[in-house]
Amino acid sequence: MAASPPPAGIVTRFAPSPTGYLHLGHAHSALIAWRAAREAGGRFLLRIEDIDRTRCRPEFAEALLEDLAWLGLDWDGPVRVQSAHFDDYRAVLDGLSARGLLYPCFCTRADIAREVAAIGAAPHGPEGALYPGTCRRLSADERAARIVSGAPYALRLDMAAALSAVGTPLFFEERGEGRLRCDPARFGDVVLARKDTPASYHLCVTHDDALQGVTLVTRGEDLKPATELHRLLQALMGWPAPAYRHHALMLGPDGKRLAKRDGAVALRALRAAGRSAAEIRALAGG
Numbered sequence: 001m002a003a004s005p006p007p008a009g010i011v012t013r014f015a016p017s018p019t020g021y022l023h024l025g026h027a028h029s030a031l032i033a034w035r036a037a038r039e040a041g042g043r044f045l046l047r048i049e050d051i052d053r054t055r056c057r058p059e060f061a062e063a064l065l066e067d068l069a070w071l072g073l074d075w076d077g078p079v080r081v082q083s084a085h086f087d088d089y090r091a092v093l094d095g096l097s098a099r100g101l102l103y104p105c106f107c108t109r110a111d112i113a114r115e116v117a118a119i120g121a122a123p124h125g126p127e128g129a130l131y132p133g134t135c136r137r138l139s140a141d142e143r144a145a146r147i148v149s150g151a152p153y154a155l156r157l158d159m160a161a162a163l164s165a166v167g168t169p170l171f172f173e174e175r176g177e178g179r180l181r182c183d184p185a186r187f188g189d190v191v192l193a194r195k196d197t198p199a200s201y202h203l204c205v206t207h208d209d210a211l212q213g214v215t216l217v218t219r220g221e222d223l224k225p226a227t228e229l230h231r232l233l234q235a236l237m238g239w240p241a242p243a244y245r246h247h248a249l250m251l252g253p254d255g256k257r258l259a260k261r262d263g264a265v266a267l268r269a270l271r272a273a274g275r276s277a278a279e280i281r282a283l284a285g286g
């Protein structure tokens with residue numbers, strides 16, 4: 001039976017965080033997105049997710065552009081660099097705040113760890129122990145007083161309020177699996193902004209996928225659980241839901257997931273060792 005024609009107008013993207021040099025696992029991921037777009041006559045976008053200024057470095061961003069071009073990948077339109085768009089993310093946070101869906105959280109990590117330990121069997125989600133909700137219970141006066149005093153704070157999503165604002169069960173389309181039901185409550189009151197990182201990955205990635213018209217998100221399966229939260233943010237904001245394809249992660253010879261800290265598999269190290277782009281594409285499954 002002939003394969004069904006690819007969907008029209010497909011838009012994919014590769015969205016690395018410049019926290020180190022790209023390695024074979026990134027090449028694998030980038031090639032999947034690039035090929036999905038190119039085979040369908042669609043568009044392939046490149047986005048640099050450098051919101052976390054404590055971990056990202058401009059030299060890694062520059063290096064990744066060079067590595068991808070060397071690999072033979074081309075992308076459509078300008079590269080979106082998230083750190084140039086803090087105002088966009090701020091506007092989303094302001095909108096959610098105005099709807100009463102965010103609250104300031106003054107707890108330090110140590111405060112939270114203490115509370116969680118005191119609870120004993122505290123519920124856990126995909127990102128660890130769920131926030132026990134301490135600051136959700138502060139009065140408006142107490143919040144205002146702490147903000148005026150200059151206490152640093154994060155902004156958390158009031159998960160119960162967010163779920164009731166959406167009101168209906170959520171699903172996402174996983175290519176090859178169909179419609180999967182989401183349970184964003186598993187994340188609890190997630191942080192959407194911190195003092196040192198003014199917008200979270202979850203917020204920026206969903207905002208940008210919507211803004212850039214991405215129709216198919218291809219990324220590693222480690223991010224599949226996060227998609228349940230992403231669907232909630234999309235529903236809250238009225239953003240369209242792309243389809244998803246979470247691919248298996250490339251493993252090293254030790255059976256462990258390839259990591260950026262593993263310099264031996266950095267694309268530029270392989271290139272310096274004389275490997276050609278065609279060889280790397282073959283190694284990376286392309």
Ligand code: GLU
Nearest residue numbers: 015016017049205219223
């Ligand atoms: N920036 C994320 C990372 O490098 C990937 C985000 C995504 O593909 O949704 O892990």
